[in-house]
Amino acid sequence: MDPNTPAPEEHGHGGDVTAPRQRPPRDSLAPDFSQHAPALARTVRLVSGDFLLTVNPVDGSEIEACPPAERPARPVKLGPAERAEAERAALPPVPPGPAQPTLPLLARQDEREQLVRLLARGRTVRLTGPAGSGRTRLLDLVAEDCSDLAPDGVVRLNGFGRTSGELLYDLFYAVYKAPLNRPDRDELLTHVREIGAVVVLDDLEFGGAALDELLEATPECAFLLGATPDVPAPSAGAAVEEVVLGGLERAAGLDLLEHAVGRPLTEEESNWAGDLWFESEGLPLRFVQAGALLRQRDRLRAGAGAVDEFGVFEDAPPADGYDAAEEDEVPLPSLGEAAAPAPLLAARLSASARATLRFAVALGGEVPHQAHLPALVGDTHADAALGELAACGLVSAVGSRYRLAAGVPAQLEAAGYADEAEAGARSAAQHYSWWAGHPSVTPERVCAEADALLAALAVLTPLTGPPADGEDSPGLRLARTAAPAFAAGLHWSAWERTLRAGAEAARLAGDVAEQAYFHHELGIFALCGGQLDRARAELEASVGLRGALSDKRGTVAGRRALALVADRSGTPLSLGPTAGEEVPDARYEESASPAGGVPAAFPTLQQPSAPDLITHRSSSGPAHKGRGGLQGLARRNLVAAGAGALLVAVLGTVVTLGATSDKDANPPSGQVGVKPSASQGPSDGGLGADRPVNDSDGDPGVVTSRPTGPGPDGTPDDPAPSAGESTEPSGSPSGTGSPSGRPSPTKSPTKPPSSPTKPPSSPTKPPTDPSTPSTPTPTPTNTGQPTPTTTPPTTSPSTSDSASGPAPSSPADSASASQSSADPVI
Secondary structure: OOOOOOOHHHHOOHHHOOOOOOOOOOOOOOOOOOOOOOOOOOOEEEEEOOEEEEEOOOOOOEEEEOOHHHOOOOOEEOOHHHHHHHHHHOOOOOOOOOOOOOOOOOOOHHHHHHHHHHHHOOOEEEEEOOOOOOHHHHHHHHHHHOOOOOOOOEEEEEOOOOOHHHHHHHHHHHHEEOOOEEOOHHHHHHHHOOOOOEEEEEOOOOOOHHHHHHHHHOOOOEEEEEEOOOOOOOOOOOOEEEEEOOOOOHHHHHHHHHHHHOOOOOHHHHHHHHHHHHHHOOOHHHHHHHHHHHHHHHHHHHOHHHHHHHOOOOOOOOOOOOOHHHHHHOOOOOHHHHHOOHHHHHHOOOHHHHHHHHHHHHOOOEOOOOOOHHHHHHOOOHHHHHHHHHHOOOEEEEOOEEEEOOOHHHHHHHOOOOOOHHHHHHHHHHHHHHHHOOOOOOHHHHHHOHHHHHHHHHHHHHHOOOOOOOOOOHHHHHHHHHHHHHHHOOOHHHHHHHHHHHHHHHHHHOOHHHHHHHHHHHHHHHHHOOOHHHHHHHHHHHHHHHHHOOOHHHHHHHHHHHHHHHHHHOOOOOOOOOOOOOOOHHHHOOOOOOOOOOOOOOHHHOOOOHHHHOOOOOOOOHHHOOOOHHHHHHHHHHHHHHHHHHHHHHHHHHHHHHHHOOOOOOOHHHHOOOOOOEEOOOOOOOOEEOOOOOOOOOOOOOOOOOOOOEOOOOOEOOOOOOOOOOOOOOOOOOOOOOOOOOOOOOOOOOOOOOOOOOOOOOOOOOOOOOOOOOOOOOOOOOOOOOOOOOOOOOOOOOOOHHHOOOOOOOHHHHHHHHHHHOOOOO
């Protein structure tokens, strides 16, 4: 295997591979100065529920809502040939080397028939027996008997270290063809309800409510459960039959020992086997190991000469304490050695087998796959060690792999095989890091070796420290390499455990970049599982760490995932500063009203007080919840926009009424010349337009406008207008005025008005003389006649002038007076 030769076609990316870089010929004078193209990252796109997940081992996985075009088709069930292939893959590999004799299943026929009858009636059965009682062997035979009972055949699962949810996914992938598709919980339950199979589940580790959940999700399946007595029992209401498997009788034990040795037992060996049966309570595993002891004794007694003649055990070193001169005097093992035979059996094995046992002890009982033994042990023929261990009964099958048999790890640890456990785990981690990151290794192969990788992580993670001599921790490197492979291989329980171990290792090593990566991946995992709060916390931590490192690509990926979390949870992202980012104060201010303010004529649209207008950065608590964030900002923007729109509409209405509603013979627009005069009194500095007076009724004493002109000192006569009075000019000419421009006796000729009055509010008033055209009359500003000005009254501006003066003699005057008194109200 060449790490420099990528093989992306094994991961679904065969069409995306670029052509290899062409090297110059050897006789070329120009050296190859071109930059090497970076190695392609092994990215895998898969669908998880309604998410499209891109597993990116460089910057972190990217997640988005799955487009309709990317959604996979409905999963279909495997055919007979594919189902047979899946069943073979679920079995442990055959150890290399000479074929070992298959031991018969003795004294188990009654239990075998009972289990088949119960499964044929669709019942769920739990087979309970201690470790080493032959439970796995009995389950294999019953599975063969039930191969044609269910439409979906027999499905073999392993419950070692698995939860009920993980077993449901294992059952789904064992029956359905769904590459790169991990359905969500609801879709998963829909599919597994349609499975009708006999499920053989060995090494079950849970009971009670978890077992009820598994059984309720698969109503069309009949389960054959294998468990030890220490596993919790099913709940009282569960319809589970119980079958107890005990030890063998003495005669059956002796028969099994004879099959294991391959010859009849002597009287001495029979007595020795009887003592062993009493001590081991008839467990078949003890008789298998005792048979291996007797075979080794026979080999030693045969002498080294016969062995060398055929060259069978040429590489096997002499046993500890073995003397060729005493080959005929090899005694039987003691009862203690027969009860704990692992050290004695291992001492008589090859060096590769003993090295394999040391690695297994270092990995918590997990035996590496036979393909990894040559690289780990350093011997090209070390793969044959697995056959030696299996023949001696030191390992047993657990699903599709091997583990040390019951009781063997403790026996080997007592014999000193755990003295170099840390060094063995470190070597295994370095090897698996290289292997899992190799382009030719598929994610499925990495998932098959997940237990050994997780065992190495469990040993090395607590021992991680700051890097020495610039080298990374083997545990941290292994977690960083294996995590993307577990995610792409859909072994998400191993993915989660690897991410948590990697995050802890990165924290102990002080590697901020790796901490950010693992927090990001944990957030993606939680988001796929529907744990939105945990996803938000993990992603925010990742974004903060990557912001401190100025990792732009990683920060973008984290923010996209956070946006997706906010969309799914319905909670918008806070406007507060995130870790590693400074947000200006302007983002915390609400929108203010227009600069000119809202006119007093609209009291409901006036500018609010300062506490209600701006939400400061330091505001917190329940009192400020309704004013911060996007909702408060949008609400105040809406109010300000509505106020401006209403003000424009009202002013437009006033101008329109003023231009179209006056039907008098002497309209105000006709009383203004092309050069309207403006006078300035001798004692004031104000400049205002002349206010004409309507004296068509012959009564010049009526004042029809509200005086608001400036006083002698240049300031308004009423600096504090009453509530509801407009502070801005209306912009329309006065509705009253004298067509002849004569000054009114009641007005002072020295003070001009400060603001014109508004046009009459009655648009239906008929004109006095329709035949008279309204022609503008020039204002006599050059005749020497003083310009009429308005004298400020002594009464309050809110009081109508017509209340104290004589009554108007014409309807126009009455309308003008009423308009002046009602001017503040629109």
